[in-house]
Amino acid sequence: MSESLERMLAFARRIAYEAGQITLRYFQQEVTIERKADASPVTIADREAERYLRTAITAAYPDHAVLGEEDGLTG
Known part of the structure; x- marks a missing residue:
């Protein structure tokens, strides 16, 4: 796994825990x-x-879209 993907996975795990x-x-x-x-x-x-996840993802990856169960697609 590339370093970039490893960082993204670590980020995803951290915010999922939070x-x-x-x-x-x-x-x-x-x-x-x-x-x-x-x-x-x-x-x-x-x-x-979901609000926490959206905020965290948008802050870390402003060019990424977020699809959530409660608020649908943003970005």
Whole structure:
């Protein structure tokens, strides 16, 4: 694996871990479940984790697009 891909993989692992930490703050807590336009459920934990991931990816890789479950495609 090239050094560039190794750095990207390390970055992806780090931000995935951090997003997991965000969602764990809501574990076994009462959370409100909202419905998206397609009627699928979404929670504040989902939204905060995706917001963190989008922000981190955009900061590190401004030329990359991000496709997420909650907010779709950006970039």
